[in-house]
Amino acid sequence: MATKTKALIGFRRMKDDELMVLTRTVIGAMTGNAKFLVPFPALDDVAELLDDFTTKLTAARKRGSPEDTALKDESKVPLAEALQQLGYYVNGIAKGHLSTLLSSGFPTAAPATGSIVPAMVEEVRISDGRQSGQVRLDFTNQIRMRLYEYTFRKLMVPEAEWSDRLTTTSSKGNIIVPLEMGLFYEFKVRALNNKGAGD
Structure with a gap:
């Protein structure tokens, strides 16, 4: 089939x-x-x-x-x-x-499975954390995906370096600290499986 x-x-x-x-x-x-x-x-x-x-x-x-x-x-x-x-x-x-x-x-x-490279992570959302200097990172979960990788940086000119790559098994409630108050940040997230990394 x-x-x-x-x-x-x-x-x-x-x-x-x-x-x-x-x-x-x-x-x-x-x-x-x-x-x-x-x-x-x-x-x-x-x-x-x-x-x-x-x-x-x-x-x-x-x-x-x-x-x-x-x-x-x-x-x-x-x-x-x-x-x-x-x-x-x-x-x-x-x-x-x-x-x-x-x-x-x-x-x-094709439908996302563990036998192909992951699709692009969708609906990446940032919201305020419970404490000053922290944010919450959420994104749409992918079926049968066990690991995600994310990184962030300050939005500035010239461009800042991306942070170290961090991993998580959850698409919800990832807390990122510490961040500086009053600045803009941008984030990147991708899914990982045994076939490689998505966009």
């Missing part, structure tokens, strides 16, 4: 440029595609969200003000959600049929 594939549908943590390229690719691939007669959401609606995000991303890179960056980040959320909904639609139509999935422009992957 062939392993069914599916379109990947987690985009909130995708890099800005990668999200723009993927969205354009999907819109181009699905426009006039007889396999997807009534896309949901409509491709025109997704294109409008893409235009809004692209405009705000350009402004954020040009001026670099905190307000412009916040506006760009806010516009990214509905675009990622719309692309996710479109991915659900594609998966529903394709029902694991690889050539149909590929014709949509979405990246594809």
Whole structure:
């Protein structure tokens, strides 16, 4: 029995440029595609969200003000959600049929198992810890994944060095200390198994 594939549908943590390229690719691939007669959401609606995000991303890179960056980040959320909904639609139509999935422009992957390299960790979230100088790291758990690796650094110019790589077996409630108050930090997480490390 062939392993069914599916379109990947987690985009909130995708890099800005990668999200723009993927969205354009999907819109181009699905426009006039007889396999997807009534896309949901409509491709025109997704294109409008893409235009809004692209405009705000350009402004954020040009001026670099905190307000412009916040506006760009806010516009990214509905675009990622719309692309996710479109991915659900594609998966529903394709029902694991690889050539149909590929014709949509979405990246594809087989179901996560211990026999393949892990998929990208999705929905990485940072929240305040119970004490000053600590944060809580959470992310979406992957089925049959036993180990995750994460690292962090201060957000500054020039770029700071990443911290030592830390490992955890849990996708919930990872406490990171000590961090300096009043600074921005960025985080990276990937899953590990006996086939290697994910993105």
